[in-house]
Amino acid sequence: MRIPFNKPYISAKDEQYVLEALRSARHSGNNAFGQKAISFMKDKYGFQEVFLTPSCTAAMEMGALLSDIKPGDEVILPSYTFSSTVNAVIIFGAIPVFCEIDPKSLNIDVSKIEELITPKTRMILPIDYAGISCEIDEIMLIAKKHNLIVMQDSAQSYGGFYKNKPNGSIPHLTAFSFHETKNMNAGGEGGGLVVNIPEWHQRGFFMQEKGTDRRLVLDGVKSKYSWVDKGSSYLLSDILAASLLAQFENEDDILEKRKKVTDAYYGLFQLHHDAGNLSIYQPQKHISSNHHAFWVVFDNSSNRSVFMEKLREYDIHVYIGYLPLHSSPMGIKYGYKAEDLILTEDIASRVVRLPFYAGMADEGLDYTIEKMTLVLNKIYG
Amino acid sequence: MRIPFNKPYISAKDEQYVLEALRSARHSGNNAFGQKAISFMKDKYGFQEVFLTPSCTAAMEMGALLSDIKPGDEVILPSYTFSSTVNAVIIFGAIPVFCEIDPKSLNIDVSKIEELITPKTRMILPIDYAGISCEIDEIMLIAKKHNLIVMQDSAQSYGGFYKNKPNGSIPHLTAFSFHETKNMNAGGEGGGLVVNIPEWHQRGFFMQEKGTDRRLVLDGVKSKYSWVDKGSSYLLSDILAASLLAQFENEDDILEKRKKVTDAYYGLFQLHHDAGNLSIYQPQKHISSNHHAFWVVFDNSSNRSVFMEKLREYDIHVYIGYLPLHSSPMGIKYGYKAEDLILTEDIASRVVRLPFYAGMADEGLDYTIEKMTLVLNKIYG
Numbered sequence: 001m002r003i004p005f006n007k008p009y010i011s012a013k014d015e016q017y018v019l020e021a022l023r024s025a026r027h028s029g030n031n032a033f034g035q036k037a038i039s040f041m042k043d044k045y046g047f048q049e050v051f052l053t054p055s056c057t058a059a060m061e062m063g064a065l066l067s068d069i070k071p072g073d074e075v076i077l078p079s080y081t082f083s084s085t086v087n088a089v090i091i092f093g094a095i096p097v098f099c100e101i102d103p104k105s106l107n108i109d110v111s112k113i114e115e116l117i118t119p120k121t122r123m124i125l126p127i128d129y130a131g132i133s134c135e136i137d138e139i140m141l142i143a144k145k146h147n148l149i150v151m152q153d154s155a156q157s158y159g160g161f162y163k164n165k166p167n168g169s170i171p172h173l174t175a176f177s178f179h180e181t182k183n184m185n186a187g188g189e190g191g192g193l194v195v196n197i198p199e200w201h202q203r204g205f206f207m208q209e210k211g212t213d214r215r216l217v218l219d220g221v222k223s224k225y226s227w228v229d230k231g232s233s234y235l236l237s238d239i240l241a242a243s244l245l246a247q248f249e250n251e252d253d254i255l256e257k258r259k260k261v262t263d264a265y266y267g268l269f270q271l272h273h274d275a276g277n278l279s280i281y282q283p284q285k286h287i288s289s290n291h292h293a294f295w296v297v298f299d300n301s302s303n304r305s306v307f308m309e310k311l312r313e314y315d316i317h318v319y320i321g322y323l324p325l326h327s328s329p330m331g332i333k334y335g336y337k338a339e340d341l342i343l344t345e346d347i348a349s350r351v352v353r354l355p356f357y358a359g360m361a362d363e364g365l366d367y368t369i370e371k372m373t374l375v376l377n378k379i380y381g
Numbered sequence: 382m383r384i385p386f387n388k389p390y391i392s393a394k395d396e397q398y399v400l401e402a403l404r405s406a407r408h409s410g411n412n413a414f415g416q417k418a419i420s421f422m423k424d425k426y427g428f429q430e431v432f433l434t435p436s437c438t439a440a441m442e443m444g445a446l447l448s449d450i451k452p453g454d455e456v457i458l459p460s461y462t463f464s465s466t467v468n469a470v471i472i473f474g475a476i477p478v479f480c481e482i483d484p485k486s487l488n489i490d491v492s493k494i495e496e497l498i499t500p501k502t503r504m505i506l507p508i509d510y511a512g513i514s515c516e517i518d519e520i521m522l523i524a525k526k527h528n529l530i531v532m533q534d535s536a537q538s539y540g541g542f543y544k545n546k547p548n549g550s551i552p553h554l555t556a557f558s559f560h561e562t563k564n565m566n567a568g569g570e571g572g573g574l575v576v577n578i579p580e581w582h583q584r585g586f587f588m589q590e591k592g593t594d595r596r597l598v599l600d601g602v603k604s605k606y607s608w609v610d611k612g613s614s615y616l617l618s619d620i621l622a623a624s625l626l627a628q629f630e631n632e633d634d635i636l637e638k639r640k641k642v643t644d645a646y647y648g649l650f651q652l653h654h655d656a657g658n659l660s661i662y663q664p665q666k667h668i669s670s671n672h673h674a675f676w677v678v679f680d681n682s683s684n685r686s687v688f689m690e691k692l693r694e695y696d697i698h699v700y701i702g703y704l705p706l707h708s709s710p711m712g713i714k715y716g717y718k719a720e721d722l723i724l725t726e727d728i729a730s731r732v733v734r735l736p737f738y739a740g741m742a743d744e745g746l747d748y749t750i751e752k753m754t755l756v757l758n759k760i761y762g
Contacts, residue, residue, distance in 0.1 A: 188408030
């Protein structure tokens with residue numbers, strides 16, 4: 001039995017909405033389904049304003065433009081993240097300042113942020129690894145003290161909560177991913193930007209629409225639109241928004257199934273965590289996961305290798321996670337050395353991400369747990 | 382009878398391919414349909430390398446990154462274009478240098494380019510207005526002499542030819558649009574970047590994949606990918622690529638129908654052009670149109686207004702075209718005044734774009750011609 005690392009959830013509703021969008025022949029961005037998907041997010045999670053974008057990367061670029069990130073500005077972010085987090089600001093000339101992670105969550109270590117702040121710092125850009133929110137309240141306090149913008153890269157955490165507030169509702173800017181690999185996806189590629197600064201909303205519409213005030217024409221305020229700002233085409237095809245809406249409407253089913261996967265993995269791995277063989281995320285009362293992913297940090301990298309190899313023999317596909325950015329070829333160009341962030345390097349050499357998708361709850365979960373049990377018993381006796 | 386300005390061509394094949402892509406559950410970018418659409422373009426038009434992107438804007442941004450456009454670099458482009466042309470380079474800090482247009486084509490006036498070149502000039506960025514190629518051979522000669530990069534904004538001209546060479550095959554970089562409003566569209570939103578410099582191809586794959594060398598992993602050259610360059614997520618969902626492939630396979634039908642619209646408009650407007658009432662594009666032997674659009678420059682702006690108002694009474698939707706960039710709010714921020722480009726200002730005040738879509742050939746074309754004949758007779762007696 002093959003257990004892929006990921007398998008997107010697709011329902012009959014996806015097909016129905018996608019065809020409806022295509023047949024409408026009004027399927028460019030911000031049309032009927034896009035508007036419905038945005039309303040859905042606003043109604044359910046109370047976001048002030050949401051822009052659907054072609055990707056989470058594009059959402060973060062739009063956030064960087066809204067923040068007026070300029071060459072030489074410093075942005076503090078974890079090294080343990082996907083390259084999009086850093087690229088979204090360096091393409092505009094920002095300098096990345098990499099921060100250590102907290103080994104308990106693999107998210108940015110909030111206690112190490114303040115020492116990295118200089119007069120050039122403009123933004124803190126944390127991520128929500130594996131769908132677990134970073135300590136956003138503490139980050140907002142630091143940002144307030146130093147007058148910084150916070151953009152939360154919530155690529156993995158749509159649908160989760162921090163202190164009963166939905167992810168995306170707290171910082172100045174939040175970017176979500178609706179890529180094929182995420183809990184809910186927009187026809188394979190898509191993203192969203194939440195903007196929680198009301199004064200930035202209008203500019204957001206201009207930037208999304210190629211730097212024009214077309215929005216004012218649609219609103220009947222102007223008769224012709226013109227070039228008024230920087231911008232790009234940060235629009236999501238209505239066909240992709242249609243699929244996203246279908247997934248939003250199936251959110252309960254998706255989360256219920258994914259929770260079963262989480263529970264099964266805890267059932268197996270918590271014992272090994274308690275025995276000190278490996279470590280897994282220990283749920284915190286103030287954070288609700290969206291059941292996006294499950295990671296394991298082994299006690300050493302050779303046990304990780306054995307685990308991965310043995311599972312591959314059973315056709316179960318696990319994944320090593322990120323290579324740290326600071327010690328990658330580009331990180332080195334920015335002057336970093338591997339030993340600058342020892343903890344990140346160490347953890348990255350021992351972490352594994354497990355297969356995780358809603359469909360596992362229906363088929364494959366028992367097989368996966370059975371085989372993982374065998375392998376762990378082999379490793380830890 | 383309502384005649385919209387545009388109406389996308391959609392066939393049963395679009396539905397079939399879109400559903401196939403969705404059901405594959407491998408519908409992120411560069412999957413099966415994306416690869417087929419790219420092969421189609423390469424086989425038919427001989428492009429060296431093509432990247433499918435979420436929009437033409439994104440394609441141009443990717444081209445700007447590949448060209449290493451940096452703050453302070455000057456880019457020469459016509460003022461008579463869409464804001465995306467200029468935004469794709471100014472978001473990276475480039476300074477726009479606006480050039481006059483040739484009133485015969487409304488494309489960049491090649492004879493005025495060289496006087497705008499300074500030691501800071503890095504790129505010439507012409508467009509192909511209404512699907513008619515700019516004088517790309519002459520532009521390439523100027524670029525070669527001054528060691529400049531040429532990126533052709535062929536948003537409107539996919540499928541056309543210049544001296545028997547397909548648009549996109551001549552300059553260093555070409556961006557195509559597959560937006561809802563274009564001859565062929567990728568599910569509402571999409572674009573493509575042709576890269577004609579072989580040494581840039583690999584870097585293109587890295588930049589398209591968030592600045593990672595994931596391509597080398599897919600090719601089996603490496604086992605793990607890492608952060609190696611600047612980049613973004615310049616990928617087109619495979620669902621959108623599926624629709625694009627369907628349209629590509631219907632290209633002959635689309636072009637045949639659009640040619641009927643072109644022919645009908647010439648049948649009406651050439652007489653008025655010859656009489657000096659207005660002017661339209663006069664076909665050139667060395668350029669083949671893709672029948673994207675039809676524009677009319679009236680003898681004065683009040684006749685343009687009458688034409689537009691009367692047609693609106695018949696529910697026929699015409700469009701004023703671009704507001705010049707140099708005299709827009711952003712152009713003024715860059716130090717331009719309306720009178721800096723007198724010809725562009727003048728033409729923009731007199732031009733009209735006519736309704737144009739493949740479906741008109743089946744329904745609406747006769748009605749449109751009949752009503753336009755009435756209105757022109759009223760204006761010019």
